[in-house]
Amino acid sequence: MLNNQENEVMKAVYEMCDGKGSCLVSPMEIMSILPEKKKYTPDKVESILRSLELDDYFDLIESDRKGEKMYVITLHPNGEGYARERQQMRRSVAFKIGLSVAGAVVTFVVGLILRSIFS
Numbered sequence: 378m379l380n381n382q383e384n385e386v387m388k389a390v391y392e393m394c395d396g397k398g399s400c401l402v403s404p405m406e407i408m409s410i411l412p413e414k415k416k417y418t419p420d421k422v423e424s425i426l427r428s429l430e431l432d433d434y435f436d437l438i439e440s441d442r443k444g445e446k447m448y449v450i451t452l453h454p455n456g457e458g459y460a461r462e463r464q465q466m467r468r469s470v471a472f473k474i475g476l477s478v479a480g481a482v483v484t485f486v487v488g489l490i491l492r493s494i495f496s
Contacts, residue, residue: 379432384463385411386425387434390450391459399451401440407448419446426450434459 379387389410394400404419407426411417426448430437434456438449 378466379429382415382417382421383425383429385415386422387429387456387459388463390426390429390435391452391456394450394452394456398457399449401442401447401449403442403445403447 386407389407390400390402392410393402393406404422407422408417408419411422426437429435432455433453435453436449436451438451440447440449
């Protein structure tokens with residue numbers, strides 16, 4: 378399971394690759410997609426990319442293009458299935474919230490029934 382920053386960076390990488398399986402991006406292109414209020418730095422983005430690489434989401438190769446640092450990113454099956462994993466996470470959270478609400482309603486109704494019986 379990814380933390381919030383890793384999730385944002387992985388979402389940006391997934392959008393940049395756009396279903397092609399691989400892409401060539403610069404740290405600034407990735408940072409342009411990320412939320413500005415988090416104040417990501419190129420070093421922070423690189424460390425997050427390295428941790429995502431270790432988690433087997435993609436291969437990350439550094440390259441230079443006219444003196445600018447570039448990344449060649451090739452998605453692995455975990456990276457290609459990122460959208461599905463994100464959708465499942467949303468469903469799981471929605472189910473847990475629904476279950477909590479249903480439990481609260483049942484508890485309230487049982488409390489009302491018990492109060493009417495014993496009063």
